[in-house]
Amino acid sequence: MLRIPCPHCGERDYTEFRYAGDATKRRPVHGTEDVRAWYEHVFLFTNPKGPHREYWQHVQGCRQWLVLERDTATNTVGRSWLARTGAPS
Numbered sequence: 001m002l003r004i005p006c007p008h009c010g011e012r013d014y015t016e017f018r019y020a021g022d023a024t025k026r027r028p029v030h031g032t033e034d035v036r037a038w039y040e041h042v043f044l045f046t047n048p049k050g051p052h053r054e055y056w057q058h059v060q061g062c063r064q065w066l067v068l069e070r071d072t073a074t075n076t077v078g079r080s081w082l083a084r085t086g087a088p089s
């Protein structure tokens with residue numbers, strides 16, 4: 001079972017969270033009309049194997065957005081931090 005460390009609430013079951021996508025993708029600049037850039041951002045995905053950073057929202061807790069380091073091959077969880085604060089050093 002996957003347990004996710006929420007920076008506010010502590011370690012919780014993954015069912016309290018909602019997966020929200022790849023945290024390594026950069027969103028196109030707000031207001032851009034480059035359709036190709038938006039198409040690639042919204043519809044094209046990689047399927048990484050190994051260490052990865054993902055966005056999750058604690059929907060049944062503090063409702064904060066966080067970045068979680070997770071190994072997609074072993075499903076082991078690493079560090080997490082609030083998405084709005086950036087990665088800890």
Ligand SMILES: [Zn+2]
Pocket residue numbers: 006007008009010058061062063064
């Ligand atoms: Zn929380």
